[in-house]
Amino acid sequence: MRIRTNVRQRHVICATLLALAGGAACAQSSVTLYGELDAGLAYVNNVGDHALYKLTSGVIDGSYWGLQGTEDLGGGAKAIFRLERGYSVATGEGFNDHPFYVGLGTETLGTLTLGHQYDSIHDYFAPFTLTGGTGGTAFAHPFDNDNANNSFLAANSVKYTSANYGGFSFGGLYGFSNAAGQFANNRAYSVGANYSNGPFNAGAAYLHNNGRGNTTGGAYEPMNLPGADSTVFPAIVQRQNTFGVGTSFAIGEFTLAGAFSRSINSGVINADTGDAESSIALNNYEINGVYQLTPAIALAGMYVYTNGGGAHWHQGALQADYLLSKRTDVYLESIYQRASSGAPAVINTNDPATGRNQLMIATGIRHRF
Structure with missing residues (x-):
C-alpha cells in the first residue's frame, strides 16, 4: 500500500527521524520540469x-520536454534520473530521440547511468562541430553519417562519465543487444575524452557497432547511407567504426573550431529490400566559427567537406541568432550543399534533391522553459 504525505507531514517525519538518528540528515531531493519548443518557416x-x-519543427534543436532529478544519498553520493521526450511542434508527432536514464554519481568518482543514452560521439566529439553546438539539426554532416547530430541514441546502454580532473574528463558506453544467444548482434560500445584549459579545448571519441539495425530491440536502429543514382536508403550495417577528433580556441568573443570524423561501414544491407549494398567509408572535414557580436546577437558559420564511396559533398552554412529574452530567441540561417555527379544532395531534415544542389533558408523562434 502506498502512503501519501503532504509537505508538513514530511517535515514532521524528517524531524522525528533526525531526533531518533541522533543527527543523521534526511535525504534532499529535487525534480525539475524543463524543455524547449523550436518552430519556424523554411524554403528549400x-x-x-x-x-x-x-x-x-526543430531546425536548430528538436522540440522536447523533460524531467530530471537528484536525491542526496549522503557521503557525497546521489541518485539521478532524466526522462525526455521529443515531439514535432508542427504535427504533434512524438519522437524517441532523447535520453531516458537512471543512475548514481559522486563529484569525485563520476556517474554511472543505465538506459537510452547519448554515446561518446555526442559527448566528446560533437561539441566541436556546429551541428553539435549553436548550428543544430540542419547543420549535420551529410546523412549525419558520424552521428554528430545525435540522430540515434544507444538503447540498452550502461554509461560511465568521469568527474573533471584538472580539465580532463573521459567516459564510455556499452549498449547491449538484449537478444538471447546473440550477445554481439546489434551491440555497441564507445569511448571518449576531453581536455579543456582556458581558451583551448580538445576532444576525441570512438564508436563501434556490430550488426547495427539487425534487430528491433538492439542498441541502434538502421542509418541512412547514399546509394546509386542519387538515392538514400536505410542501411543495416554489420560492422561500423566511427571516430572523431576536434579542437577549438576562443579569442575574445570569437571561437574557432575544427573537426574531423570518419565513419566506416561494411557488410551493408538495404533495410527496405534486403539487398546487399557496397561498403562505404565517409570522411568529414569541418571548420566553423561562432562570434558573440553583442550579448544578444550571435553569428555562426561553417564549411564541411565530405568524401567517400567515390563521391563527395561540399556544405556551407550561416546562422544569426538574436535573444529576445533569457528564454526566447529568433534565428535566421541558410545551408547550401553541392554533391558530386551521381551522389544525392540532401540537407538534414529534408528529402533528397533532384540533381547535385540543395539550398535551405529558414527562420524560426525558440522558447525554453
Whole structure:
C-alpha cells in the first residue's frame, strides 16, 4: 500500500527521524520540469525537383520536454534520473530521440547511468562541430553519417562519465543487444575524452557497432547511407567504426573550431529490400566559427567537406541568432550543399534533391522553459 504525505507531514517525519538518528540528515531531493519548443518557416529550393515551403519543427534543436532529478544519498553520493521526450511542434508527432536514464554519481568518482543514452560521439566529439553546438539539426554532416547530430541514441546502454580532473574528463558506453544467444548482434560500445584549459579545448571519441539495425530491440536502429543514382536508403550495417577528433580556441568573443570524423561501414544491407549494398567509408572535414557580436546577437558559420564511396559533398552554412529574452530567441540561417555527379544532395531534415544542389533558408523562434 502506498502512503501519501503532504509537505508538513514530511517535515514532521524528517524531524522525528533526525531526533531518533541522533543527527543523521534526511535525504534532499529535487525534480525539475524543463524543455524547449523550436518552430519556424523554411524554403528549400530542390526537393524531388520542386521548391518546398514548409512549417518547421526543430531546425536548430528538436522540440522536447523533460524531467530530471537528484536525491542526496549522503557521503557525497546521489541518485539521478532524466526522462525526455521529443515531439514535432508542427504535427504533434512524438519522437524517441532523447535520453531516458537512471543512475548514481559522486563529484569525485563520476556517474554511472543505465538506459537510452547519448554515446561518446555526442559527448566528446560533437561539441566541436556546429551541428553539435549553436548550428543544430540542419547543420549535420551529410546523412549525419558520424552521428554528430545525435540522430540515434544507444538503447540498452550502461554509461560511465568521469568527474573533471584538472580539465580532463573521459567516459564510455556499452549498449547491449538484449537478444538471447546473440550477445554481439546489434551491440555497441564507445569511448571518449576531453581536455579543456582556458581558451583551448580538445576532444576525441570512438564508436563501434556490430550488426547495427539487425534487430528491433538492439542498441541502434538502421542509418541512412547514399546509394546509386542519387538515392538514400536505410542501411543495416554489420560492422561500423566511427571516430572523431576536434579542437577549438576562443579569442575574445570569437571561437574557432575544427573537426574531423570518419565513419566506416561494411557488410551493408538495404533495410527496405534486403539487398546487399557496397561498403562505404565517409570522411568529414569541418571548420566553423561562432562570434558573440553583442550579448544578444550571435553569428555562426561553417564549411564541411565530405568524401567517400567515390563521391563527395561540399556544405556551407550561416546562422544569426538574436535573444529576445533569457528564454526566447529568433534565428535566421541558410545551408547550401553541392554533391558530386551521381551522389544525392540532401540537407538534414529534408528529402533528397533532384540533381547535385540543395539550398535551405529558414527562420524560426525558440522558447525554453
